[in-house]
Amino acid sequence: MLDFTLTEEQLDLRQKAREFAVKEILPVAWHYDQRDRTPLQVIRKAYDAGMMNTNIPKAYGGKGYGLIENVLLTEELAAACAGLSTSIFDNSLGLEPLILCENEELKKTYFPKVINDFKLICFATSEPAMGSDVSAIRCLARPEGEDYILNGTKYWITNGGLADYISVFATVDPGSKHEGICAFLVEKQWEGVSAGRTIPKLGQRCSNTVGLNFTNVRVPRSHVMAEPGKGFLLAMKTFSRTRPMIGSFGVGAARSAMEYAMDYAKKRRAFGSPIADFQAIQFKIAEMYQKVETARLLTLKAAWEGDNGMDPTLSASIAKFYATEAALEVVNEALQILGGYGYTRMFPVEKLFRDIRVLRIYEGTSEIQRMIVSGFAMGKYQPAMPALDELPIHLERDFSVSDEKTAVWRCPMCGHLHYGNEPPEECPYCFVPKSGFKRMSTGD
Numbered sequence: 422m423l424d425f426t427l428t429e430e431q432l433d434l435r436q437k438a439r440e441f442a443v444k445e446i447l448p449v450a451w452h453y454d455q456r457d458r459t460p461l462q463v464i465r466k467a468y469d470a471g472m473m474n475t476n477i478p479k480a481y482g483g484k485g486y487g488l489i490e491n492v493l494l495t496e497e498l499a500a501a502c503a504g505l506s507t508s509i510f511d512n513s514l515g516l517e518p519l520i521l522c523e524n525e526e527l528k529k530t531y532f533p534k535v536i537n538d539f540k541l542i543c544f545a546t547s548e549p550a551m552g553s554d555v556s557a558i559r560c561l562a563r564p565e566g567e568d569y570i571l572n573g574t575k576y577w578i579t580n581g582g583l584a585d586y587i588s589v590f591a592t593v594d595p596g597s598k599h600e601g602i603c604a605f606l607v608e609k610q611w612e613g614v615s616a617g618r619t620i621p622k623l624g625q626r627c628s629n630t631v632g633l634n635f636t637n638v639r640v641p642r643s644h645v646m647a648e649p650g651k652g653f654l655l656a657m658k659t660f661s662r663t664r665p666m667i668g669s670f671g672v673g674a675a676r677s678a679m680e681y682a683m684d685y686a687k688k689r690r691a692f693g694s695p696i697a698d699f700q701a702i703q704f705k706i707a708e709m710y711q712k713v714e715t716a717r718l719l720t721l722k723a724a725w726e727g728d729n730g731m732d733p734t735l736s737a738s739i740a741k742f743y744a745t746e747a748a749l750e751v752v753n754e755a756l757q758i759l760g761g762y763g764y765t766r767m768f769p770v771e772k773l774f775r776d777i778r779v780l781r782i783y784e785g786t787s788e789i790q791r792m793i794v795s796g797f798a799m800g801k802y803q804p805a806m807p808a809l810d811e812l813p814i815h816l817e818r819d820f821s822v823s824d825e826k827t828a829v830w831r832c833p834m835c836g837h838l839h840y841g842n843e844p845p846e847e848c849p850y851c852f853v854p855k856s857g858f859k860r861m862s863t864g865d
């Protein structure tokens with residue numbers, strides 16, 4: 422069964438998120454963007470409105486939203502400001518390893534903390550010298566008695582300067598690559614944890630991004646989310662469930678840019694008529710609409726797979742790289758439709774343009790997503806068609822008279838098919854000798 426209908430609850434959630442985004446995020450976004458500041462009070466409002474920590478399962482007192490609900494919610498918030506929505510969504514990212522891990526005591530301790538109180542939790546895999554290659558983590562977790570001692574630096578950490586808790590990925594041995602990776606839940610107030618200055622960025626300037634340093638931080642074993650050797654998989658599983666939402670950032674931002682462009686095109690006149698009357702503009706709008714729609718469907722498909730017990734890794738990668746790249750194209754065309762005004766800070770597209778550029782980078786770059794998809798396509802993917810050298814391309818066979826029992830021989834080079842009990846002395850097209858011909862299966 423295939424069904425694109427959203428439930429009443431999902432429609433209500435989308436409407437609620439849309440109203441919140443327009444009322445609470447949109448009016449303040451440019452102000453904070455200009456000042457490189459993250460308005461904690463707006464994130465707090467999102468918490469109060471039930472738009473954060475939505476992935477905590479009901480069994481632990483959470484909302485237990487599925488990925489579909491989170492995708493719907495994220496599109497609406499990102500439509501108002503991709504930067505602020507990154508900071509709002511960051512708690513879901515920071516919590517996902519805890520949700521996926523097997524440490525029940527840790528779950529029972531920390532889920533109530535973020536549900537009952539406004540607390541931020543960030544996610545830290547990246548470091549100054551590594552990002553894409555998670556197996557190359559250098560932040561060291563040295564076992565000492567019942568504890569681990571953490572030393573190293575994490576970089577690019579969204580909300581790192583504001584967070585109360587950190588999901589940290591580290592290694593017990595940088596030389597052992599994947600086998601050494603482990604994960605911990607660390608409190609920011611613990612001795613030895615410090616945050617660097619806010620990193621100055623092109624866009625998403627309403628979202629706090631910093632480096633975090635760990636100097637001899639003592640982490641009790643009770644805070645282990647992944648034992649050494651299990652951390653890499655935990656990080657990958659986390660990304661499979663959060664990448665659809667990165668796609669939704671793209672969908673939301675692209676949708677806004679498209680709406681602004683349509684509005685502008687109806688009002689702006691050139692050569693005696695609204696520019697919306699020109700087919701060149703109409704075709705741009707059609708392509709923008711097509712991309713927004715396609716991107717949304719892909720993010721929803723990935724979310725649906727995750728919600729229905731399937732491994733969403735592949736769909737999440739496709740959704741992420743399609744939606745984030747489509748968003749860049751849509752926003753770019755929207756800017757073109759707004760002409761010179763599109764390039765100014767008095768109109769919204771300039772900020773959208775800056776904000777969405779990073780979507781192709783964080784949570785796995787477009788290149789990494791392509792590696793995941795091509796790895797599957799060239800590996801596990803099961804083709805429906807026969808292999809090329811098994812293809813029955815019968816150009817010379819007369820099906821009305823030929824005896825189907827006649828053997829068929831294929832030239833391995835040019836594909837010529839020869840009918841007869843023996844292969845030909847040589848290929849009449851490319852001269853491959855008789856010995857090179859391969860008898861084809863006739864399927865009976």
Ligand SMILES: Cc1cc2nc3c(=O)[nH]c(=O)nc-3n(C[C@H](O)[C@H](O)[C@H](O)COP(=O)(O)OP(=O)(O)OC[C@H]3O[C@@H](n4cnc5c(N)ncnc54)[C@H](O)[C@@H]3O)c2cc1C
Nearest residue numbers: 544545546547551552553577578579782783784785786788
């Ligand atoms: C605003 C912002 C917020 C972020 N928030 C977080 C956060 O909260 N937590 C966190 O842990 N990280 C965060 N990051 C880090 C982000 O996930 C990394 O920047 C990203 O994974 C890429 O890593 P890198 O920057 O080290 O690039 P690199 O890994 O050094 O890659 C550089 C370039 O080489 C390409 N490349 C690398 N390997 C290959 C390959 N094998 N084949 C082809 N191309 C390749 C990459 O695609 C990229 O184009 C954030 C980054 C930004 C900019």
